[in-house]
């Protein structure tokens with residue numbers, strides 16, 4: 394069953410509906426099975442380990458074995474900041490971002506509903522993931538991308554997996570509005586995160602974090618926020634496990650936005666229940682270049698209910714955190730993902746995060762998603778002749 398998060402109106406699982414037909418607000422899937430956590434033992438480490446909590450028939454799942462991503466303790470960075478730091482590496486998913494978790498459930502639901510075409514608007518990762526999962530399921534896929542603002546790796550993936558890629562003269566928010574109208578007319582099944590089934594897959598990040606910590610909640614989970622689905626999904630995941638009695642405490646949800654695209658951070662700072670959209674969002678972290686996040690209400694609720702925080706970071710802080718994580722801990726992430734590390738550093742330095750806290754930063758996408766940013770951040774390779782003199786001269790720097 395789906396339920397409106399504002400007026401509580403209920404909708405059946407076989408309806409194709411994205412927002413409440415009574416009040417226009419967004420929907421969530423209700424899913425609270427009565428199982429013991431012992432059932433998860435000895436299962437393969439993918440997100441389907443928690444299949445009882447997924448609102449689709451496990452017999453028909455469309456999967457590329459998403460989830461079960463690395464959970465790296467980062468002592469060098471953690472000690473420097475005076476905290477216990479773990480990084481959840483979502484770039485290790487099949488197409489290199491957390492979206493795969495959502496798409497596995499979303500495409501499985503599409504198959505259950507019997508649709509033949511799926512679609513999305515995307516800043517890149519959603520399209521890469523949808524294209525791959527649609528290919529696996531044999532569905533037609535249409536993706537709308539903001540022209541000139543999608544990182545090369547993501548564009549290559551969407552095209553290579555065979556989606557119909559349309560380049561929109563406009564930003565992500567405008568592209569999403571356009572494809573939503575098409576979906577509402579029944580031309581395709583929309584698989585952006587306004588579709589509540591997408592978030593059911595992504596909530597497994599929350600499941601894995603507490604499982605990784607031997608059934609304990611960390612003090613805090615920090616992640617980048619764009620369209621705001623992921624922070625809402627992770628909060629849904631940890632609260633479901635809390636309600637099931639699997640964990641005693643809940644984490645403080647902490648969302649980080651880029652300075653030029655930060656409607657949720659501003660709403661939190663001003664104590665509002667919803668956002669004032671940003672007309673022309675801008676940031677080097679193109680994945681979170683979003684001015685009107687569709688899940689803003691859920692995200693604000695997650696941050697306030699959990700006594701969490703919102704913070705903004707500049708493009709300079711994002712790029713410097715991206716390099717720091719790559720060079721101190723060996724974890725390569727795309728710029729948007731580094732916003733969580735940049736935000737962590739800013740919040741520790743301003744005293745808003747206490748020394749000694751146990752913090753999990755979710756890094757959402759792989760460094761190779763945006764090769765141009767990575768290459769531009771480095772010196773060009775030195776060209777040498779293939780002999781030892783030339784080699785020695787180069788490595789000794791004379």
Ligand SMILES: Cc1ncc(COP(=O)(O)O)c(C=O)c1O
Pocket residue numbers: 490516518519586617618619620621622623624680681727729730757758
């Ligand atoms: C790499 C990456 N990080 C973070 C985000 C933000 O996630 P959300 O839109 O769920 O807030 C996105 C996409 O939105 C993304 O592609």
Ligand SMILES: N[C@@H](CCOP(=O)(O)O)C(=O)O
Pocket residue numbers: 492513514515516517518519520584585586587619620622680681
């Ligand atoms: N960063 C996202 C933006 C769309 O988010 P979604 O979660 O609503 O699909 C992307 O990769 O396109």
